[in-house]
Amino acid sequence: MFTGIVQGVCPVVSCETHAGIARVAVDLDDLARGLELGASIAINGACVTVTEIDGSLVGFDLIKETIELSNLGELAAGTTVNVERSFRVGDEVGGHILSGHVAGVAVVTQIKSDDGHRLVTMAVPREWMAYLMLKGFVALNGASLTIAEVDRSAATIAVSLIPETLARTTFGRLEVGDRINLEVDSRTQVIVDTVREVLKDESLLEAIR
DSSP states (O other), X not given: OBOXXXXXXXXXXXXXXXXXXXXXXXXXXXXXXXXXXXXXXXXXXXXXXXXXXXXXXXXXXXOHHHHHHSSGGGOOTTOEEEEEEOOOTTSOOSSOOBOOOOOEEEEEEEEEEETTEEEEXXXXXXGXXXXXXXXXXXXXXXXXXXXXXXXXXXXXXXXXXXXXXXXXXXXXXXXXXXXXXXXXXXXXXXXXXXXXXXXXXXXXXXXXX
């Protein structure tokens, strides 16, 4: 489990594919301290398993589903990623609870820069729009953010990024067309799906009257 507070922006050192599995190595620097094989770590918000450790160089394998549902399949040596170690019980949760299960990929359609912040608009796969609310939580490339704008007809959302967020994440280098990993808030998803089931099932409606 994760909190959506990015702990570091780390460089990808290598990417190789063997028997359909992509093997990626990232230099975690100090974030590698105490890390063990089999541990979970969020790379651009996607929960992956540590398969190799060589000092600060940490490797993990990407299966087909991870590559298809996220932007990790686009990684190449020299690119950078948002990284968060899994949190321990008792740690401060500065963002919101995340599983690291990426729902899909949003595509940046517009970036507006102003004094003190940057407004980033992105197109979201329509099936996930029902779980995205104005002022609600969303995780983008592993960063917990508040939704600033929602346009359901266009299937877009926007987030406002302050200088601190731009400095501590990969968002400072965002460009139109970039693909961003999206994770919706699981509690919102459960509520919305439950209400949908109740509304379409007349017997359930009768039971709660």
